[in-house]
């Protein structure tokens with residue numbers, strides 16, 4: 006008869022709920038039982054109680070990052086200056102930067118957006134983690150260039166999809182943001198994702214400037230477009246970024262929507278209707294002056310939530326637990342946000358749920 010242990014922690018995630026007075030019983034290989042501490046002690050009186058720390062449950066996911074941006078430097082300031090900062094890092098992006106970054110990314114379930122093909126190759130060959138590596142597409146280009154970009158994207162995706170392995174990362178597509186693709190290119194990328202059956206992730210409703218650009222062609226993003234000499238008549242006006250994505254048919258393809266900070270109730274209703282999950286990156290949002298998403302509004306409408314760190318260009322670490330700590334200081338209790346990071350993150354990445362339950366292998370259980 007193997008020695009039994011009763012593991013517990015300050016927060017234990019069982020099913021979709023974080024509980025304080027709960028735990029699991031294990032024989033050292035598998036989970037034999039889960040439930041309330043009093044009940045487990047009654048059923049397994051010989052099991053020695055072991056406090057495993059603050060959290061016990063299925064692994065947390067970091068559902069949004071950009072490993073190929075490496076380890077910084079981290080920028081704080083207005084959003085257009087952040088775009089300049091990221092563009093300034095372009096030469097340093099790539100496989101070597103991603104390899105360095107992943108060493109500092111404690112979660113092994115990742116939603117990673119890659120802007121360099123060698124990074125997708127690396128993911129598919131060496132699989133630093135499970136989850137999804139999304140190939141980034143953007144462009145404010147004439148229709149002829151749209152067709153060329155789409156054709157090149159199709160070739161790449163078909164090739165990468167053939168290299169997916171069971172249990173390894175999947176390849177996906179990320180049309181960068183509503184403002185950084187022409188409507189035609191956005192439609193084309195989404196159609197391609199649906200045709201090839203690959204997951205989608207998009208940044209949207211991040212900065213106040215993005216909303217002002219779409220509604221009235223005003224604000225710091227509109228000014229940035231003018232400064233860059235980019236056309237400002239490519240997108241319709243009078244629609245919020247989320248309403249624009251709905252009108253274009255993007256929400257029907259159920260992308261995960263990263264940020265979702267600058268939204269009103271009509272936007273939240275659209276996301277709920279389409280069952281679009283929002284991946285929140287609160288430290289990045291605060292650092293870039295976007296504010297925090299209206300979490301309670303999302304919860305009221307039943308919008309699925311997940312957490313991500315975003316890249317080291319806008320967040321000081323790649324540990325989603327630091328997002329949970331920040332949110333606790335802003336009134337969102339860990340009992341809630343741990344479920345977003347664990348169950349919500351898996352769902353956002355299209356992974357099967359991993360509930361703490363009898364029969365689960367012990368190595369699938371996370372604690373810290």
Ligand SMILES: [Zn+2]
Nearest residue numbers: 071208315316
């Ligand atoms: Zn991002």
